[in-house]
Amino acid sequence: MDSTVSKRRTAARSGKRGVAGRPRGPRTGKPTAVERIVEEIRRGIKEGRYAPGQRLIESDLTQALGVSRGPLREAMSRLAGDGLVKIERNRGVTVRALTREEVRSISTIREVLEGLAARLAAAHIHEGSNREEFKRLWNEMQSVQVSSNAMEYVVANERFHTLIVRLSGNEPLAQLLDQLRTPVYRFQFRTRLSTDALRWGNEDHAEIASAILAGDPDRAERAMRRHLRHSAKLIDALPDEAFG
Amino acid sequence: MDSTVSKRRTAARSGKRGVAGRPRGPRTGKPTAVERIVEEIRRGIKEGRYAPGQRLIESDLTQALGVSRGPLREAMSRLAGDGLVKIERNRGVTVRALTREEVRSISTIREVLEGLAARLAAAHIHEGSNREEFKRLWNEMQSVQVSSNAMEYVVANERFHTLIVRLSGNEPLAQLLDQLRTPVYRFQFRTRLSTDALRWGNEDHAEIASAILAGDPDRAERAMRRHLRHSAKLIDALPDEAFG
DNA sequence: TCAAATAAAATTGTCCTACACTATTGCACG
DNA sequence: CGTGCAATAGTGTAGGACAATTTTATTTGA
Structure with missing residues (x-):
C-alpha cells in the first residue's frame, strides 16, 4: 500500500567516505x-x-x-x-491554560521524576567532575541566598534543578523534566514568595545538596520529593484566578 | 518589539471554561x-x-x-x-534510532512512572466503576494467557498497562507514558519471548492486579516496578544489532 | 586503479499565492 | 431583545518557485 515509499537506508551516510567534510558544530549554525x-x-x-x-x-x-x-x-x-x-x-x-487539576497532576509526576533525578545525581556524584561542578553551583547559590528576593530565588532554583537533572546522567529525563517544568514556570511568579517560603525553599535545597554531596540516593530522593511537595503546595494555594 | 502581536484574549472562549473540557467531542469529526x-x-x-x-x-x-x-x-x-x-x-x-543507553534511560523513567500509575490506580480502585472495569479486563486477559503466544502477550500487556494508567486518573501521566512507550514498543517483538519470559510476565501481571484490586498502593507500585525491570532486562539482553 | 575534485541531481527550508471551509461577528428583522 | 443570516476573520491545504545544502555520479590526476 505504501510500497512506493522509499525504504532505502542511509547506508552511505554512516560510511565515512567524504573525508573532506568534517561535520561542523551541529548546533552552532544559524538557527x-x-x-x-x-x-x-x-x-x-x-x-x-x-x-x-x-x-x-x-x-x-x-x-x-x-x-x-x-x-x-x-x-x-x-x-x-x-x-x-x-x-x-x-x-x-x-x-495552553492549565486547570488546577492538571497542575496537580503534573506536580505529582514531577515529584517522582525530580526525585529520581536527585537519586541518580547522588549515585553519580563521585563520577567525573560532578562533585566539583555541583559544589561550585551550590556555593554560588548560597552567596545569593542572603539577598533573596523572589526573582533571584526562582532563577537560582531553576539552575539548581537543572544541574541536578544533568548530573543524573539521564538525558531523556532531562528533556522530560524541562518539558514538564515549562508550563508551570510562570506560576512561580504569582506565588507570593514570602520570606518564610523562601527560607523553606533554601532549607530544602540545603538538605538536597547535603544528601547529594554525601552520595546518599535515598536521602536525596526523599529530600527532593519533599521540596517538590512544598512547591506544589505554594502553587495550589493560589486562587482560581491564577489558573485557566 | 512584538507589541504588534494581538493580545486580545478569547474572552468568550475562556468564559465557559468552567464546564468545558469534559465532553470529548471534537475528536469525532474527520481527522x-x-x-x-x-x-x-x-x-x-x-x-x-x-x-x-x-x-x-x-x-x-x-x-x-x-x-x-x-x-x-x-x-x-x-x-x-x-x-x-x-x-x-x-x-x-x-x-529515530535509540542507543542501548537511551533505552536504558527511558526504561528507568518508565519504571518510576508506571510505578506511580499503579500506585494511583490502586488508590483509586474504589472510585466510580474502576474496580469493575479493571476486573473485566483482567478476566479477559486471563482467558487469553493460556494460549499465550508472543504477539498476543504483547497486545494484552499493552492493554493492561494502558488501563492502569487510565485508572490512575492522571491524564498528563497517561500521555507521557504513551510517549515513552512508543519508541521502545518495537523491541518487544525482537525479544525472544520464551515460555519462561511469558510466564514471568503473567505472574507479574497477576501480582500487580492483585495489589490494585486490594487497593494496596505500596504493593502495586513495587510489583509494577519489578515488572518493568523484568521487561527492561529482556530488552537489554538483545544484541547490539537490535539497537541503533 | 583509486582517491580527490568537480559537476549533476536530490532534497530541504522558506516564501508566496490561492481557495475551500469553519467559526465569529455584526446587523437587520421580527 | 433574541434570532437568523450575511460579511468577515482565520484556519487547512495545495502547489509553484528558488536559494541553500547535501548526496550522488562523473571526471580527472597521480
Missing part, C-alpha cells in the same frame, strides 16, 4: 526559522508575555516574526507537542 | 491531514514498518500519502517532538 519561532514563543509563554488562553493568530505572528505560515505552523505543532499551546481544528492556537 | 499523517507514521514506526535510521523523504511521503509538503512537515515536527523521528537541518527526517 532555522522554526527554531527561532519555537524559542521565541516558548520564552514568551514561560515569562508570561503570552497569557494563557490567549489566541495566537497566524497572520499576527507571521508579521511580527517575519516568517511565512509554513514554518510558523511547524513551530506551533512542536509547541503543541510540548503542551505549551493547544491547537483546535479550525480554531487555531491558544496558549 | 485533519496532519492527524492522519502522524497516525500513519506513528503506527508504521511502532510496528516496525519504518525501520530505525530510515530516511523519510518528503517527496516520497507526499506522494504516498497524497498530501502536500506543509501538513507533512507539520506532522514531522510533531513526531519529532514525540521523539519518534529525528530532524536534522538540511538533512531531513530519519526514524
